[in-house]
Amino acid sequence: MIATGKALIIDRLLSKASEGRRLSVDEALQLAAESSLADLGLAADARRNQLHPDRRVSYIVERNVNYTNVCNVYCRFCAFYRAPGRPGGYTLSKEELAVKIDETVAAGGIQILLQGGLNPECDIEYYEDLFRWLKQQYPTVNLHALSADEVLHVCNVSKLTIEETLARMIAAGMGSLPGAGAELLVDRVRKRIARLKSGADKWLAVHRAAHRLGIPSTCTMMFGVQETWHDRILHLEMLRQLQDETGGFTAFITWPYQQGDLKLARGNTSAAEYLRVQALARLFLDNIPHLQSSWVTQGPSIGQVALNFGADDFGAVMFEENVVSAAGTTFRMNSDFIETQIRRAGYSPWRRNVRYQAVG
Numbered sequence: 001m002i003a004t005g006k007a008l009i010i011d012r013l014l015s016k017a018s019e020g021r022r023l024s025v026d027e028a029l030q031l032a033a034e035s036s037l038a039d040l041g042l043a044a045d046a047r048r049n050q051l052h053p054d055r056r057v058s059y060i061v062e063r064n065v066n067y068t069n070v071c072n073v074y075c076r077f078c079a080f081y082r083a084p085g086r087p088g089g090y091t092l093s094k095e096e097l098a099v100k101i102d103e104t105v106a107a108g109g110i111q112i113l114l115q116g117g118l119n120p121e122c123d124i125e126y127y128e129d130l131f132r133w134l135k136q137q138y139p140t141v142n143l144h145a146l147s148a149d150e151v152l153h154v155c156n157v158s159k160l161t162i163e164e165t166l167a168r169m170i171a172a173g174m175g176s177l178p179g180a181g182a183e184l185l186v187d188r189v190r191k192r193i194a195r196l197k198s199g200a201d202k203w204l205a206v207h208r209a210a211h212r213l214g215i216p217s218t219c220t221m222m223f224g225v226q227e228t229w230h231d232r233i234l235h236l237e238m239l240r241q242l243q244d245e246t247g248g249f250t251a252f253i254t255w256p257y258q259q260g261d262l263k264l265a266r267g268n269t270s271a272a273e274y275l276r277v278q279a280l281a282r283l284f285l286d287n288i289p290h291l292q293s294s295w296v297t298q299g300p301s302i303g304q305v306a307l308n309f310g311a312d313d314f315g316a317v318m319f320e321e322n323v324v325s326a327a328g329t330t331f332r333m334n335s336d337f338i339e340t341q342i343r344r345a346g347y348s349p350w351r352r353n354v355r356y357q358a359v360g
């Protein structure tokens, strides 16, 4: 059957994007509204194969360490934090951290994803001391450390600029910056779900400064919090613009808001919507090399399907995770299981570091 009218326009847009030619915001919106999930997936898969033609899927062995859950930001979607001074708050000691990192290294881990709440007790000296100690004890372990808001929090507490804060953290041992806390980089949505969190411009400013200071970062998008498709595409456009400027993002990952027993989400957070968002992101983010499938929120099976919807990375072996699991999601995998999932999806697994270089 010969495509006509709107169908022809959609076919042309899908071909254009699958060849790596840039989509405008309006074109992406048109695809979001009018393309079928199957067609989006095929185009995203073609683009993924163009970028990574060897049918290989990477993963990393790291541990997510949530060093403190004390936080004074009170995001509506977060079931992890405890307000300062309230029961249940913790900050891990060096001894407690050492137990976790020893286990990680023994299992072949090469990276610690260090994230926590915005704890008023943690200033620049706290992080400098912690990072120096970690690098002294574990010189080969990369510190993939702190969300943009944690960095901004230290700027406030210690009266430093973003550049000064990051430069001191990098000198102490920070190796890369995770993309956490982006949520939706549209302030109207952001204000509603995380009233006290920084604005989108600040999140971008932290990542811009990190890239300029020579460390890579990842970027993320959490959807399903009553945002529109226009909001989602604007979010992706901000990431794409910053990547044009700095080239410092190694990977993008998206996931739907995890409802748990919270009442914030009334959007579509189904697996089909997740695959649709990821496929469109693969087509729109023409300058970000890697996409991670979000098996932690979606489970291993959807994680495998996501490899046919634009993802070329299976994320990390999960020793523990406290933020997503606080909202009720509890998927776990070791490296053998991850490699089995990748092989069963028709790809060859390979282990990487934060810069997507092969290790082990």
Ligand code: SF4
Residues within 6 Å of the ligand: 071, 072, 073, 074, 075, 078, 079, 080, 081, 116, 117, 118, 149, 194
């Ligand atoms: S998401 Fe982060 S900043 Fe927001 S309340 Fe939870 S720990 Fe604090």
